[in-house]
Amino acid sequence: MTRHLPHTARSDARENRARILDAACTVFGEEGLSAPVREVARHAGIGPATLYRHFPTKRALIVETFAEQRRACHAVVRDALADSDPWHGFRNLVEQICELHARSRGFPDAFMTAFPEAMDFVADRERMLRAVTELARRAQRAGRLRPDFVVDDLVLMLMAHRGVQDVPPAARFLASRRFAAYVIEAFRAVPG
Amino acid sequence: MTRHLPHTARSDARENRARILDAACTVFGEEGLSAPVREVARHAGIGPATLYRHFPTKRALIVETFAEQRRACHAVVRDALADSDPWHGFRNLVEQICELHARSRGFPDAFMTAFPEAMDFVADRERMLRAVTELARRAQRAGRLRPDFVVDDLVLMLMAHRGVQDVPPAARFLASRRFAAYVIEAFRAVPG
DNA sequence: AGTCAAGCGGACGCGTGCGTCCGTTACGGT
DNA sequence: ACCGTAACGGACGCACGCGTCCGCTTGACT
Numbered sequence: 480m481t482r483h484l485p486h487t488a489r490s491d492a493r494e495n496r497a498r499i500l501d502a503a504c505t506v507f508g509e510e511g512l513s514a515p516v517r518e519v520a521r522h523a524g525i526g527p528a529t530l531y532r533h534f535p536t537k538r539a540l541i542v543e544t545f546a547e548q549r550r551a552c553h554a555v556v557r558d559a560l561a562d563s564d565p566w567h568g569f570r571n572l573v574e575q576i577c578e579l580h581a582r583s584r585g586f587p588d589a590f591m592t593a594f595p596e597a598m599d600f601v602a603d604r605e606r607m608l609r610a611v612t613e614l615a616r617r618a619q620r621a622g623r624l625r626p627d628f629v630v631d632d633l634v635l636m637l638m639a640h641r642g643v644q645d646v647p648p649a650a651r652f653l654a655s656r657r658f659a660a661y662v663i664e665a666f667r668a669v670p671g
Numbered sequence: 672m673t674r675h676l677p678h679t680a681r682s683d684a685r686e687n688r689a690r691i692l693d694a695a696c697t698v699f700g701e702e703g704l705s706a707p708v709r710e711v712a713r714h715a716g717i718g719p720a721t722l723y724r725h726f727p728t729k730r731a732l733i734v735e736t737f738a739e740q741r742r743a744c745h746a747v748v749r750d751a752l753a754d755s756d757p758w759h760g761f762r763n764l765v766e767q768i769c770e771l772h773a774r775s776r777g778f779p780d781a782f783m784t785a786f787p788e789a790m791d792f793v794a795d796r797e798r799m800l801r802a803v804t805e806l807a808r809r810a811q812r813a814g815r816l817r818p819d820f821v822v823d824d825l826v827l828m829l830m831a832h833r834g835v836q837d838v839p840p841a842a843r844f845l846a847s848r849r850f851a852a853y854v855i856e857a858f859r860a861v862p863g
Numbered sequence: 864a865g866t867c868a869a870g871c872g873g874a875c876g877c878g879t880g881c882g883t884c885c886g887t888t889a890c891g892g893t
Numbered sequence: 894a895c896c897g898t899a900a901c902g903g904a905c906g907c908a909c910g911c912g913t914c915c916g917c918t919t920g921a922c923t
Contacts, residue, residue, distance in 0.1 A: 681889095681890060681891080682890070682891090683889080683890070684890095707879080707880055707881085708880080708881070708882090709880075709881090719881090719882085720882090720883075720884085723881090723882060723883075727882085728881085728882080729881070729882090
């Protein structure tokens with residue numbers, strides 16, 4: 480449904496569009512959504528006006544930029560749901576979502592809070608939350624996930640994970656992994 | 672050592688200073704550190720220039736504003752250390768620090784990241800970290816805190832707690848408490 | 864090769880937020 | 894009551910970031 484590149488466009492235009500998205504991914508990934516649009520343009524080696532012709536507003540640029548990461552999220556959820564061991568799937572889900580969020584600085588903001596009204600975002604969100612709910616129900620039946628867990632708890636922890644993005648870049652990945660490990664530990668059902 | 676109000680000042684000046692700090696506490700507490708200085712001035716019912724005479728820069732205003740909250744943090748750590756049951760003290764510490772951070776929106780940012788070079792801040796930080804280390808060692812000896820816990824883990828979780836500040840205000844306190852509960856659950860030593 | 868429209872980018876307008884200047888006000892000591 | 898000075902506040906300058914305009918460039922079709 481989302482045609483990515485209008486093949487009717489001129490070649491340089493298509494190339495520039497790709498360069499912009501690439502640059503946006505890097506810049507927003509490293510500096511967060513507060514990075515100025517010009518920075519993206521500079522990084523892509525083009526003028527601001529060109530960028531604004533391709534993406535009329537900063538929001539539009541951001542939405543397009545993180546479309547791929549959203550697909551990655553879908554894949555993670557799908558794989559987790561397909562896992563024969565629901566608790567194993569659940570743990571993988573937590574770890575991989577955290578890693579995705581750690582890998583690019585701006586994505587969690589975009590995904591969790593910044594654009595609640597971008598309609599396909601929330602549609603995705605609903606679908607994914609339902610899927611996680613199903614996965615959690617299975618893991619609870621297997622006695623591995625604590626019985627009082629609700630999906631909002633995962634959302635809460637992902638919101639919290641946004642906070643670790645501000646640790647110095649050198650330690651960010653370690654911090655993210657350690658956070659994920661603790662979250663899993665917290666969600667694990669107490670034996671007995 | 673920190674004289675709060677120079678008694679030599681004029682009465683209206685002292686009153687205005689107090690009003691400013693009051694307003695800053697409210698505004699930064701509700702909207703975060705990104706709130707404009709004029710907003711604080713408006714809320715205090717004075718002009719911007721007056722505010723800038725009392726606090727030459729936004730940083731200075733913020734530092735003074737959260738001095739009291741820092742004292743509250745000290746008190747929490749002290750109480751936790753004085754608790755005869757170290758694990759009980761540790762849990763209280765986590766809960767109360769989280770509550771303090773939840774109560775005012777800007778404080779965690781100011782405390783954890785924004786001003787690493789404000790020297791008395793880091794001095795405080797060091798002292799508090801040492802105290803928490805001691806408390807953790809005791810709780811570990813009592814077999815209640817997991818043996819692989821290190822102080823940085825608490826710092827990590829407090830960094831993460833900053834992320835929950837962006838949940839809608841109606842649910843923020845609940846979210847903060849639930850987060851604290853999960854953190855404690857994650858830090859608890861596995862029995863056996 | 865010629866032509867023309869689509870694409871490009873430097874320069875601009877606008878809004879916002881931090882910090883400052885100077886004419887005016889009012890506190891407090893005599 | 895008077896006066897000097899500290900305190901006040903509206904108006905200003907400056908910087909930055911988003912989005913736009915217009916003259917120039919260049920790809921693509923014939």
